Each structure stands twice: as C-alpha cells, then as structure tokens.
Amino acid sequence: MSINNNLNIIYIVASEKGISGGEKVIYRHSEKINKLFKNITSEIIPLEKKRISKYKNSLNKILNINKKYSGWTLNDIKIKTNHKPKFFDYNPKFRKKFDFNKNTDFIIIPEIFAHLANDLLIKNKIPYAIFVQNGYAINFTTNYKDLDLAYKKAKLILSVSQDTTKIINHVYGKYSKEILNMNLAIGSDKIDFKLKKENLITYMPRKLPFHSQKLLFLLKNRLPNNWKIKPLEKISDKVLYDNLRKSKIFLSFSFMEGLGAPPIEAAKEGNKIIGYTGEGGNEYWKKPIFTKISNGDFSSFIKEILKFIKSKTSYLKFKNQRIKLLKKYSNKSEDKSLKILINKIIK
Secondary structure (H helix, E strand, C coil), X not given: CCCCCCEEEEEEEECCCCCCHHHHXXXXXXXXXXXXXXXXXXXXXXXXXXXXXXXXXXXXXXHCCCCCCCCCCCCCEEECCCCCCCCCCCCCCECCCCCCCCCCEEEEEEHHHHHHHHHHCHXXXXXXXXXXXXXXXXXXXXXXXXXXXXXXHCCEEXXXXXXXXXXXXXXXXXXXXXXXXXXXXXXXXXXXXXCCCCCEEEECCCCCXXXXXXXXXXXXXXXXXXXXEEECCCCCHHHXXXXXXXXXXXXXXXXXXXXXXHHHHHXXXXXXXXXXXXXXXXXXXXXXXXXXXXXXXHHHHHHXXXXXHHHCCCHHHHHHHHHHHHHHCCHHHHHHHHHHHHHHHHC
C-alpha cells in the first residue's frame, strides 16, 4: 500500500438492531484514531438492509423457501445515512459512499461481513483487515467460497481474545495470516475503593433470556428478603455503571462470546461474578472474583449465589485482581494496540 496522501481507516459496521458491544468498540476505535494520529483519519460506514430485502426475507421464511446462501449480500445492503447512535457518547465521522481509494484507504470489515470483501474490496484491490470480535460469528454466511477468499486476501486479521484467535486458526490458519490481538478498553479507567454497596444482584436480560428467567424463578424463594435483583437493559453507560457500583453480585449469561465485556465491567466495579464464561471469557475468569458455572447448571448457579451471600465477603478483598483487570482492559492498553495496528498498516 503506497500512501500518497493521508491514510484513512474506514470501519464498516452493522447498524440494524440498536447498539451492540462490537459496534461500540468500532465507534470508539474510529474516534480514537482521529485523535491519536497526525495525517491519519478514520470514518465509519454504517450498513443496514434495504427495505425490499427485509420483505423478501420475511416472505421466504413464511413460504419456507430455501435460499442458496444465508447472510447479507451486497445487493441487500445500503449505507445508513441518518444514523444516530444512542446510549454512548462517541462522535465519529461517517462516510456516505463506497468510493474507496486503494492508495489512501484501508478498510476494516467485521467478521459478519467478511464475505462482502469479494465484491466490495478485492475486485477493486482495496486493502483491508477483518476484525473478528466474535469467533463464533465467522460463519455468518453459508457462502463459504467468498468467505474463504476474504480471509485469504486480507492484509491482517484482528482478534479480541485467545479463544477468538484459536477459532480463526482452526479455520483459516492455512493462510498463515498475521493475527493481531487488539486489547480493548472495557469499563472505567479508575477504581473506587470506597464504593457504597447494596444487597443488590444485577444481570443483563438480553443474554440468554430463557436462562435468566429460569434461574430467577428457581432462586426467588431462596433469596434473603433484604436482597434485590435488578435487570440492566436499555440504559445509558452512566446508569449502567451507577448500578454496577451499587451491586455486589453480577450474574453472567454470556453465550459464545468473543470476549464478553459486561463481566469485566462488573468486576472492575467490585462485583462478584457468577455464571457462564461465554468461552471467550476464560482468559480472565479467575478466582476469587469469577466463579464459573457450566451452561444450564442452575443448581450450581443458585448454590454459588447463596454461598457468596452467606459468606458476607467484602468487595474490597478483590483489590489486586481489579487492578490487574484495570491494566489489561484500559484505554492505555487499547491505545497501544491501535498504534501497533496503524504501524502495521503503514508498513
């Protein structure tokens, strides 16, 4: 890649159903690149499905029509020009066209859209990387021919966890592509050791809602009367962290996650984390903060919750582990990863 003018890093992102954790990461990275580097800019292209494509998909489901391939195609999508992200305070720059310049633009495409690289990037010789935030989503399409080509032609593959890297290597290790680990900034960069905790248990209903509903039903007659359970959903970051700072226990229902941010956020705010690792969380799921529960093992789930409540363990005992989490998942660590990424793109 020869850079004649300013290097422009363009992120492609799905903007269909609210704001996902992965989308939040991309918005933050793009904004940081614009602030951290001279002569380097970054933009975001938010994609959505065309209305006609949505109608066709709904009709196909009703009529049970089998399509050759699943996943979005280039004909299905359009750039969302009126995109206004909610629930977080980022102000990235948006791009409204696919008018890429192979000499100045470098595209970072998420794993769920990797197969689009064939028509969108490869044919026009546009350099790109695939950002895999969830290894369990790399088969978002059944068009494996295009998917295979996308990983083969990518300049870099970005990964967010050890688990994600292993999955990438299982499928695409044959291409010997460099897999660059991206450290993410998760939660606050400060630790408050004087939090006023309440007898509160928090959880996120959007993760395996059947499991959380089942667990709460089984737990309701066992929980002491002076304890409360509160769901965290459809709230701003400020309200989220206000609740995590008050709660003592966070229930994790992570399922096939590339990394899993909520348990880390809760841990930094002094919570005991009990629940599923989502696999990607295994690299940080260490005692005493984290207690692993096998998926669907509700008896052990209840046992560990009641055990912690009875022990009256103070969150202050988690001090050293919280500091380690702070260092690993900090803005400083994320900034370092972005600098390494930019240097590799330039080279």
